[in-house]
Amino acid sequence: MPKTIKKKIIDFILKSGRKEYIDNLTKNTIYGYKDLNNLFKQFEIIQKNIECAHRESDFYIMYAIILSLQVNGPIVELGCYKGGSTAKLSLISKLTSRKLHIFDSFEGLPDPIGIDRKHNSNVDECFSKAEDEDLY
Numbered sequence: 001m002p003k004t005i006k007k008k009i010i011d012f013i014l015k016s017g018r019k020e021y022i023d024n025l026t027k028n029t030i031y032g033y034k035d036l037n038n039l040f041k042q043f044e045i046i047q048k049n050i051e052c053a054h055r056e057s058d059f060y061i062m063y064a065i066i067l068s069l070q071v072n073g074p075i076v077e078l079g080c081y082k083g084g085s086t087a088k089l090s091l092i093s094k095l096t097s098r099k100l101h102i103f104d105s106f107e108g109l110p111d112p113i114g115i116d117r118k119h120n121s122n123v124d125e126c127f128s129k130a131e132d133e134d135l136y
């Protein structure tokens with residue numbers, strides 16, 4: 001994706017609310033408002049019920065990119081934690097008719113090093129290992 005288009009998408013997402021965001025996706029993708037609104041309602045339910053290692057807004061850029069690109073290959077998630085992001089991606093993959101492949105070591109992340117702290121001061125609070133009871 002050209003950098004200018006990516007920057008426009010990011011700027012738009014950071015400035016807009018959810019309705020504007022969905023309106024914009026409706027204009028720039030092949031998906032209608034009803035489908036997208038339902039999708040985002042389901043995302044909210046997932047976010048409330050599964051501990052996710054991301055904020056919902058963190059994923060808005062990824063959703064916009066996946067929904068606006070017309071490609072046929074699979075979607076691949078590297079690191080699913082407790083499956084919240086996976087549940088969301090499974091809905092996106094259904095809507096886009098793409099396969100979803102999920103990988104996780106279920107061993108958590110390695111301890112943070114200096115460069116991780118430079119970019120994220122909360123890095124020590126980053127959890128990362130799903131417990132056995134989280135896995136179905």
Ligand SMILES: C[S@@+](CC[C@H](N)C(=O)[O-])C[C@H]1O[C@@H](n2cnc3c(N)ncnc32)[C@H](O)[C@@H]1O
Binds near residue numbers: 052054103
């Ligand atoms: C920050 S969490 C993922 C968060 C999740 N995508 C979400 O948004 O809720 C990182 C995940 O990556 C997994 N992981 C770390 N290193 C890995 C590796 N080398 N191969 C596969 N999975 C790995 C961890 O077990 C953990 O579940």
